[in-house]
Amino acid sequence: MTTHPELETVDMMLNMGPQHPSTHGVFRMVLWIDGERIVDMEPHIGYLHRGSEKLCEGESYGQVVTLFDRLDYVSNFNNEQVFCRAVERLMDIEVPERAMYIRTILCELNRVASHLLFLGTYALDAGAMTPVLYAFRERERIQNLYEAVSGARMMHNFIRIGGIKEEVPADFVPRVRQLLGELRRGVEECDNLLTFNEVFLARTRGVGVIDSDTAVSYGLTGPCLRASGLAYDVRKDHPYEIYPNVSFTVPVGEYGDCWDRYWVRVQEAYQSLNIVEQCLDQMTEGPIMPQMRRIARPPKGEVYVHGENPRGDIGVYLVSDGTDKPYRLKVRPPSYCNLTALRHMMKDAFIADAVVILGSLDIVLGEVDR
Amino acid sequence: MALDNKPQDAPLFVPGSWDRPKAGKFIDAPEQGDTSTGRGNRPAANLLQRGVPGVITGKLDELAALARKNSLWTLTFGLACCAIEMMSTHMSHHDLDRFGVVTWPSPRQSDVMIVAGTVVKKMADPIRLLYEQMPDPKWVIAMGSCATNGGPYYRSYSVVMGVDHIIPVDVYIPGCPPRPEALMDGLIKLQEKIQRDAKEGPNAKPPVIAQAEVPQEGLVEPDSTDNAGEDDGTGQTS
Amino acid sequence: MTEQDKPVSEPEESAPEGAADETPQVEAPASARPARRAPPHEEEAPPEVLNSRGQTTLGLLMRIADPYVLAHGGRDDIPWIETRAQSLIEVARRCRDHRDLDLKMLHCLLVVDYTEHLQAVYVLLSPVKGTRAILKVNVPADEPKVPSLTGLWRAADWYEREMHELFGMEFEGHPNLSPLILYEGFEGYPGLKSFPFNDYNEF
Numbered sequence: 078m079t080t081h082p083e084l085e086t087v088d089m090m091l092n093m094g095p096q097h098p099s100t101h102g103v104f105r106m107v108l109w110i111d112g113e114r115i116v117d118m119e120p121h122i123g124y125l126h127r128g129s130e131k132l133c134e135g136e137s138y139g140q141v142v143t144l145f146d147r148l149d150y151v152s153n154f155n156n157e158q159v160f161c162r163a164v165e166r167l168m169d170i171e172v173p174e175r176a177m178y179i180r181t182i183l184c185e186l187n188r189v190a191s192h193l194l195f196l197g198t199y200a201l202d203a204g205a206m207t208p209v210l211y212a213f214r215e216r217e218r219i220q221n222l223y224e225a226v227s228g229a230r231m232m233h234n235f236i237r238i239g240g241i242k243e244e245v246p247a248d249f250v251p252r253v254r255q256l257l258g259e260l261r262r263g264v265e266e267c268d269n270l271l272t273f274n275e276v277f278l279a280r281t282r283g284v285g286v287i288d289s290d291t292a293v294s295y296g297l298t299g300p301c302l303r304a305s306g307l308a309y310d311v312r313k314d315h316p317y318e319i320y321p322n323v324s325f326t327v328p329v330g331e332y333g334d335c336w337d338r339y340w341v342r343v344q345e346a347y348q349s350l351n352i353v354e355q356c357l358d359q360m361t362e363g364p365i366m367p368q369m370r371r372i373a374r375p376p377k378g379e380v381y382v383h384g385e386n387p388r389g390d391i392g393v394y395l396v397s398d399g400t401d402k403p404y405r406l407k408v409r410p411p412s413y414c415n416l417t418a419l420r421h422m423m424k425d426a427f428i429a430d431a432v433v434i435l436g437s438l439d440i441v442l443g444e445v446d447r
Numbered sequence: 448m449a450l451d452n453k454p455q456d457a458p459l460f461v462p463g464s465w466d467r468p469k470a471g472k473f474i475d476a477p478e479q480g481d482t483s484t485g486r487g488n489r490p491a492a493n494l495l496q497r498g499v500p501g502v503i504t505g506k507l508d509e510l511a512a513l514a515r516k517n518s519l520w521t522l523t524f525g526l527a528c529c530a531i532e533m534m535s536t537h538m539s540h541h542d543l544d545r546f547g548v549v550t551w552p553s554p555r556q557s558d559v560m561i562v563a564g565t566v567v568k569k570m571a572d573p574i575r576l577l578y579e580q581m582p583d584p585k586w587v588i589a590m591g592s593c594a595t596n597g598g599p600y601y602r603s604y605s606v607v608m609g610v611d612h613i614i615p616v617d618v619y620i621p622g623c624p625p626r627p628e629a630l631m632d633g634l635i636k637l638q639e640k641i642q643r644d645a646k647e648g649p650n651a652k653p654p655v656i657a658q659a660e661v662p663q664e665g666l667v668e669p670d671s672t673d674n675a676g677e678d679d680g681t682g683q684t685s
Numbered sequence: 686m687t688e689q690d691k692p693v694s695e696p697e698e699s700a701p702e703g704a705a706d707e708t709p710q711v712e713a714p715a716s717a718r719p720a721r722r723a724p725p726h727e728e729e730a731p732p733e734v735l736n737s738r739g740q741t742t743l744g745l746l747m748r749i750a751d752p753y754v755l756a757h758g759g760r761d762d763i764p765w766i767e768t769r770a771q772s773l774i775e776v777a778r779r780c781r782d783h784r785d786l787d788l789k790m791l792h793c794l795l796v797v798d799y800t801e802h803l804q805a806v807y808v809l810l811s812p813v814k815g816t817r818a819i820l821k822v823n824v825p826a827d828e829p830k831v832p833s834l835t836g837l838w839r840a841a842d843w844y845e846r847e848m849h850e851l852f853g854m855e856f857e858g859h860p861n862l863s864p865l866i867l868y869e870g871f872e873g874y875p876g877l878k879s880f881p882f883n884d885y886n887e888f
Binding site: 122123126128130131166291293294295296298302307309314315378379380381383390392394396404405407409413414416417446 | 761797806808812817866
């Protein structure tokens with residue numbers, strides 16, 4: 078792509094190494110560039126491979142929940158929930174309704190927290206330094222609530238097999254209602270700062286386009302797939318727990334570029350707040366855990382369960398051999414599959430766009446590498 | 448433990464009483480064992496000491512330490528989940544900027560490396576490279592239990608059991624993940640260490656922290672039977 | 686899986702000495718004790734049932750993959766069928782291109798180690814129609830070869846690389862089976878049951 082045809086050029090290899098301010102975590106990208114255009118890209122992962130799947134085979138089911146917390150470390154409740162659903166399906170346990178409502182409230186708030194983190198760091202990648210401070214201020218509110226409920230800001234270990242660990246505090250419902258108002262204002266503030274900002278639009282519109290057929294072939298799920306035009310949401314298509322009882326819309330993008338992926342997430346955050354409000358209205362008193370054995374020993378069998386993580390479809394394939402430890406536990410991480418499409422999205426992009434495209438995928442290396 | 452202490456004489460554990468020195472001095476209690484955390488990093492001798500060996504630069508070192516400890520630039524080195532808590536600590540609620548701490552992407556211009564997250568064997572070489580790229584004086588904080596000793600992944604085939612197998616560590620912050628306040632506490636301890644190292648020179652003994660005398664009577668021994676696999680079947684929920 | 690149609694049964698996971706009896710392929714130091722497991726359930730496992738949607742999907746699957754199906758089963762609305770490794774690509778293509786099944790997304794690919802044989806499991810999903818299905822392939826442990834599905838789904842690329850690295854499963858026809866998540870120079874296949882557990886090298 079040189080302007081002087083008699084000049085001979087050689088593609089340069091640029092290493093955006095495992096320690097880099099804009100790769101979200103320890104991710105390494107090797108770019109072959111011709112001037113400013115990216116000709117080819119090779120992602121290198123595995124810098125956070127901790128062997129969780131193998132470790133799960135040596136831990137009892139209750140202990141595996143803590144490992145699942147640390148997979149996608151931004152949305153802990155969603156991971157715990159999908160694993161507990163898998164074990165409950167194998168053991169044929171019916172989770173009490175109150176527990177399901179509380180699980181959903183916590184998971185949807187976690188979705189809002191995760192999207193706020195995405196918003197903040199994505200703006201930081203694009204060059205805006207203010208929204209990240211606002212986003213983290215809102216996250217602090219949610220994390221305060223989590224601390225009151227489960228004792229920990231991040232690795233909660235609260236959603237257990239069969240229900241939840243213990244009853245929520247007495248002021249849970251009024252506190253969450255107040256939090257909803259604050260969060261709506263907070264998300265709106267970040268939204269107003271970024272969404273139709275001229276500079277942000279210039280950086281993200283038309284960048285990293287992927288169409289829906291290619292996206293499906295790559296295994297993309299979640300907001301990345303919905304931004305390409307396909308309305309696929311596990312909560313709507315294969316509803317679980319109490320999602321049939323709440324009504325919400327699924328935001329769908331149009332072009333499949335970075336801005337669409339960002340916009341879908343912001344709209345999802347609003348929808349999550351609606352879901353939480355409906356759950357608060359519908360929630361009743363009742364038990365939070367059924368009568369069951371302390372040591373979970375599912376019978377022999379296999380099950381595949383997937384749920385909607387803020388990043389996409391997290392799937393758990395559980396093979397049980399009847400003992401109290403899993404025989405094989407495979408996690409299908411959404412970020413791993415979203416990352417396979419990165420090379421396609423970066424064709425003929427500028428180097429500066431590489432950071433923006435990677436940010437728009439919203440990957441978390443903990444679940445990519447497991 | 449001094450067991451002949453009468454229970455009513457020995458103070459019960461008062462938070463902060465066992466690690467804060469009284470009147471600026473650490474209590475030396477060698478018979479209770481050395482509970483130091485290791486020597487960690489020590490800044491190289493300064494130009495004057497290298498050029499003219501034998502010169503004692505007392506107050507100058509302390510002044511330099513005062514300047515260094517109040518503007519520690521950390522390398523953005525978030526590996527895993529602890530990185531999120533590190534980011535939370537940098538942000539406006541628990542602000543680290545008021546300590547002078549700025550997160551800086553380049554190792555060539557940073558002072559502290561906060562290793563936040565699990566150190567995987569594949570990542571060990573880059574960590575060593577980054578550490579060597581940092582100019583002296585540099586310090587390392589191991590944040591979280593994964594960086595301290597492997598944490599919840601202690602049986603894994605691909606995890607380095609603690610970053611101190613690769614680089615010398617000054618401050619260990621336990622937790623999974625440690626709260627932002629814990630990270631701030633660790634940074635303050637590092638600041639104290641920097642000042643102390645400058646005051647006592649490069650050959651100073653590491654500090655010995657006295658242990659509180661907790662009354663031993665009345666404590667219940669934990670039940671040491673392994674409960675895994677045994678099920679009383681009474682249907683009690685946990 | 687119903688009780689009668691499991692082609693090769695999973696190893697009886699008895700008390701702790703079960704895993705220690707196998708000779709591990711890698712030398713296990715003294716610290717490599719396998720994790721203690723509780724004895725399995727004495728009661729019979731409840732049979733897996735497919736609901737009506739699952740029955741419909743299973744019927745479609747059986748019809749389009751008719752000569753290749755060795756076994757079938759399923760739970761809820763996710764049926765599974767088992768084929769041979771040689772016929773995998775054909776069955777997968779028929780599943781993907783059939784207009785009602787429309788299993789356009791390879792949702793998950795995993796390998797389960799049953800000591801004497803390895804089982805490759807492919808989870809397929811249709812984002813538009815909402816159908817889900819599972820394909821299973823059993824291969825002997827000493828010759829684990831399965832054809833690669835990278836021609837059908839681009840997602841298979843990284844899945845297969847990872848499974849090759851962790852289990853030693855060979856995917857014939859894969860363009861690039863280089864290491865993905867383990868560090869270079871890693872010896873052994875850590876996903877296999879014979880890989881020593883509880884063992885780590887102080888780096």
